[in-house]
Amino acid sequence: MSPAELIAMPPEQPDQPLWLILSGAYVGQELAIELGQLPPSMIPVGHSRLYEMQLDAIGPGQRVYLALPAQYQPPIEDLRRLRDRGVQIVQMPEGLTLGEAVVYAFNYIGVSDHPVRILHGDTFVRDIPEAIDTIAVASSSDDYQWADVEVKDGLVTKLHTASAGANGGDRLVATGYFACSSCSLLLRSIVLSHGDFIAGLQEYNRQRPLQASSVEQWLDFGHIQTFFQSRRSASTARAFNDVRIGQHVVRKSSASNAQKIRAETRWLADAPPALLPFCSRVIDSGEGPDGPFYETEYEYMLTLSELYLFGSIGRTGWTRVVNACADFLQTCASLESGAMDNTTLRLLTNNMFGRLERFARETGFDIEAPTALDGSPLPSLLAIAEQVQARIDLETPRPQRAMHGDFCFSNIFYNARARRVRVIDPRGFAEEGVFSHYGDSRYDMAKLAHSAIGQYDLIIGGRYHCERQSPTGFKLEFENTPGRLWLKDAFGEITVQGQRLACDEIQAIMTGLFLSMLPLHSDRPDRQQAFIANALRLFKERS
Incomplete structure (x- = not known):
């Protein structure tokens, strides 16, 4: 299905409750520096986008519309996800006020006097009130230009937007969720208020009193400070730690x-x-x-994985990221322990064969049978591992240099202001049980390559399509964009100790990493298949 077909998906079951997620403009300049030009509902939160959290909170069985800028082209994977959850996109013209956007969207949808629920695109409310004719409110001590709410006996008496800097102490604010029993009255109220959304709600409230429903779990992603605070609150832990x-x-x-x-x-x-x-x-x-x-x-920064999967920064921004990664690798390579060794990569290749055998035992996959990718015949996984090993120099002792050991996108934060990376989760040993800061620089280069060139993060993020066409034959497609294709080449030019990230040896080590990780993802057979197909792709590209 084409992007145009996905966007034009007709609404179903018109008797369902009607929701509008308002995300028809782009984030502000401060957030755009960190994320690029994105509509608020498309900003990254961990391994997903904000709209996925919003839809989880809304729940199934709802009729949901998502307003996006008309000129914004959502990635195909997001279009699929929105389609699968029954969400229809409303393409919004530029330059509308918030009130004008509400009027335009509901006129586009064709709503008459239907009850409607509105959620701002930069807002997440976990405990969404069920009542109609209600506004979700929360206490805040932040001094942003939110709508202040005055309440008496549980009913809204006044709504107004104070200027930023004019507020002091705790205040009761509208969180960005509104439910109205009459869409037509809401639209008339906004028009009477000259397109001012808050003034329109105040007019609606004069005719149909609005309840103020306090919510405990409200996250605002619309400002640079609240974005990082909210992102911290929404963070999740890895399964094995x-x-x-x-x-x-x-x-x-x-x-x-x-x-x-x-x-x-x-x-x-x-x-x-x-x-x-x-x-x-x-x-x-x-x-x-x-x-x-x-x-x-706690690091108030984005990981490169989040930027790669969900960000929209341009070439200038990514060039700075590439340079920052190169700076770290070159700094590591400048620090030698004085020892000469080749233990790190010998352990890698030994693990590769041992884990392939373990994968075969646990799954019944025939690692000695010929494989195929997209209809092209290829050697068995075992034969590919042997050819990969032959492309790696395991005999020449190498100077042991500072090594992170897991220098991949998910372990790298990027500070856009300092233009420097910050690393977490280092390996800490070159061989099992022996602590060291040092190892083989080629290993760090291969770990970075498996994110930047090997598409590891797209697999972990589920932004691919893998089809098993036979017991050992696969078809693999990634959610590629022109920016990502350019980025592969940019990272590939990183050079450490005279060796490029895209050279044959580093690519062979990277392919070995995908073969080695197969049994480590036994809880996700779909990922295992994608890792196999990806290893076949990487091998095929270098054959």
């Missing part, structure tokens, strides 16, 4: 991965001085009831 996010720190602990936690702690806390500007700062560490732990300062 116990991660607790507080107001100021992130606490990471694990009883089952005690060695990993201790190694990460030492790597970050005792990093060479030249690396400290790039490292997340350890606040506390020790042994707790749930195993070893360490606490780092």
